[in-house]
Amino acid sequence: MPVVALAAVMMQGYQQDAAEQGEAQGLAQAAVIAEMAIGPALGGEEASGARGGGLTDGLSASQTEGMHRATEHAIFHGLVLRLRVRSFTGQVVFSDDGSTSGGVPVADPDFQAAANGGSRAQVINGDVDVIRVLQPLITSASGQSIGVLELYLPYEPIAKQLREQVNSTWWRMGGGLAALYLVLALLAWWTTRSLSRYAARQEHSAQHDALTGLPNRAAFRTRAEAVLAAAARDGSQGAVVLVDLNRFKEVNDTLGHLAGDELLQVVSTRMRAALGPENILARLGGDEFAAVLPGRDAVEAMALLETVHERASEELVLNGVPLRIEASFGVALYPEHGIAFQQLMNSADAAMYQGKRGTADIVIFSGAGAGHPHQWLMVQAELRHALERDELVLHYQPKVGLPGGEVRGLEALVRWQHPQHGLLPPGEFLPAAEHSGLIVPLTEWVLRRALADQSCWTATGQDWALSVNVSARNLEVPGFPQFVLNLLAEVGTPVHRLILEVTETALVSDMDAAVRAIAQLGASGIGISVDDFGAGYTGLSQLRGLPITEIKIDRVFVADVAHDPQSQAIVRSVIELAHGLGSRVTAEGVETPEVCQWLAEVGCDEAQGYLFGRPVPWPQVSPVPVVPSTEVEGVSR
Incomplete structure (x- = not known):
């Protein structure tokens, strides 16, 4: 125009x-x-x-x-x-x-x-x-x-001459305009092509992870929702999987972020090759990946993920250091666990965290007993207000000596008197606190309140020791040992009357800060107890050299110890190991006189469980010894 x-x-x-x-x-x-x-x-x-x-x-x-x-x-x-x-x-x-x-x-x-x-x-x-x-x-x-x-x-001769001039001019102009049009067309074509390529690159960048080339979180949601919509129409099945690399932070901290990036690239390439083109794999961010396995039932999904896990965990060399990286897989099945994308992601997330807390690398959502990390943000927000409003309370469970049954100490167990939901057990809120900075002020609150309660029962003539659970996060906080010592000095409690129970998983982490904190606390005279021993497979080399005063046998091995030969063998071995290390042994979860009698027979020092009393406020703890009423014959040491 x-x-x-x-x-x-x-x-x-x-x-x-x-x-x-x-x-x-x-x-x-x-x-x-x-x-x-x-x-x-x-x-x-x-x-x-x-x-x-x-x-x-x-x-x-x-x-x-x-x-x-x-x-x-x-x-x-x-x-x-x-x-x-x-x-x-x-x-x-x-x-x-x-x-x-x-x-x-x-x-x-x-x-x-x-x-x-x-x-x-x-x-x-x-x-x-x-x-x-x-x-x-x-x-x-x-x-x-x-x-x-x-x-x-x-006028015609003049007009003819003019037409000749115009024609000549038009030819020259036409040629020039044609050349200009050609140049402009080439420029437009080149610009359009460049813009198209740029737009394609931008779209690819917006939909893919720059480091691994995998689809990102937004692209994964779009593709997964399309697969789920098709599954809802035709009634097909499949699985949504969340994958989190274990101890990836240690690689970054030890070998550097470049090595961490290389690790992510290697692992993503291995998982993509193992999954194949028919399945969707994406990187959600950090060391977290997600996958959709269309058309697979639980057995088929587990078989494929076992292969993926094996390929991903193969040894590789980073900066001259050979290492293996492990991963936790959380699996949610559709339509069994739902058909909505977010619901399946939440279920897979819960299963993955359940696997991180246990020993299985691949966990299928069970629907029961699995925490829901997506609800933790709400729990954490409410828990902050609970600390401010003093809604937490402490209950105590006695630890009795064997074979006499006299109360030797009390373990402080935190409860939450929720204004809407009533009295909540620790399993409802401690996992959320563990995965946030709230565990630090929560533990400090428990220590202050428990030591205040101990002063009260000491005033009544009871010299019971106090056991308080601490998290690995507490041990990592700089100055935590000194905080505990200052708190003891403030309330006037002797150091030997406080026992800090550390979960075995904290020792498995083998964090230098945690080990130094344990050594400092033990050297000051505070008792150190390894809680839930046997659940995390602590290596003997990790126990050696630590000032461990108590080892608590996990209730899993105690429950049927009176009748199961394998449990008996394990408990005897733990008792001998603890005594060899100079530590006393406490059995958790004792609920029957038969189990109590058997533990006394094999030399267990203390016991704890419903047989001796449920967790209650300390004034309700009975100081009267509990003696088993049933003797078990034929038990040899």
Whole structure:
């Protein structure tokens, strides 16, 4: 459209130029005719005509004959289409066709201008375009104007010449515009292609992880929702999987972030190859991946994930260090565990964290007993307010000596008196606190309140020791040992009357900070207890050198120890190991006299469980010894 508009403007300009050129040529030609033909034809009688007021008296016969001779050639050859000689009053005194009328009206501005000595030319458009010229007739003798020469000249030669010029110009312009259009088209094509590639790269970047090339969180959701929608229509099954690399932070901290990036690239390549193109794999961020396995039931999904786990955990070398990376897989099945994307992601997340807390690398969502980390944010927010509003309470469970059954100490167990949900056990909120910084102020609150309660029962004459659970996060906090010692000094409690119970998983982590904290606490005289021993497979090398005063056997091995030979063998081994390390042994989860009697027989030092009392506020703890009422015969040490 701009080119067409430009052409229209140029055409109009050329037409105007042609008209001006025709008018100029007409004026020049009229001047030549007037001077070379008309003037000589009027001859010597022009003076008498001038004296008579111009040509008002007309022409003489000789002048008329001379005019015919002078104009015959031009008229015959078409150089002049019409010629009239007129007086100032408009009278036609001569015309090439002999007519005495017609012509431009006297009142016409062009005629008046010619009568006053000026020349006027104009292109007249009609069936045949002509150039009309009004030229004053000047006598050669006096130099005065005696009349008006009215000429009509052919415009076609000028128009033809103009068309030739226009055609030539159009060809040149067309070639130039074609070349320009070609250049612009090439530029537009190249720009469009570049923009398309850029847009494609931007779209790919927006949908894929820059490090691994896998789909990112947004792309995974889109693809997974499409698969789930198709599954809802045709009733097919499948699995949604969340994968989290274990101890990835240690790789970053030890070998550097570049090594961590390389590890992620290697692991993602291995998992993608193991899963194949028919399954969807994405990186959600950090060391967390997700997958969708369409058309697979639980058995098929587990078999495939076992292969993926094996491939991902193969040894690799980073910065010259050979290592193996383990991963936790959480699996949610559809439609068994739901068909909505977020519901399945939550279930897979819960299963994954359940696996991290246990020993299985691949866990299918069970629907029961699995925490829901997506609800932890709400729990953490409410727990902060609970600490501020003093909604937490402590219950205590006695630890009794064997075989006498006398109370030797109390273990502090935190409860949450929730304003809407009532009294909540620790399993409802401690996992959320463990995975946030709340565990630190929560543990500090428990220590302060428990030591205050211990001062109260000490005032009543009871010298029970106090056991308080601490998290691995507490041990990592700089200055935690000194905080505990300052708190003991503040309340005036001897250090030997406090026992800090550390879960075995904290020792498995083998964190230098935790080990240093345990060593410092033990060296100060505070008792250190390894809680839930046997659940986390603590290595003997980790126990060696630590100031462990107590080992608590996990309830899993205690529950059926009176009848199961394997449990009996394990418990005997733990007791012998603990005594060999100079530690006493406490059995957890003792609920029957038979189990209590058997433990006493094999040399267990203390016991704890519902047989001796459920967790209650400390004033409700009975100091009366609990003696088993049933003796088990045939038990040998």
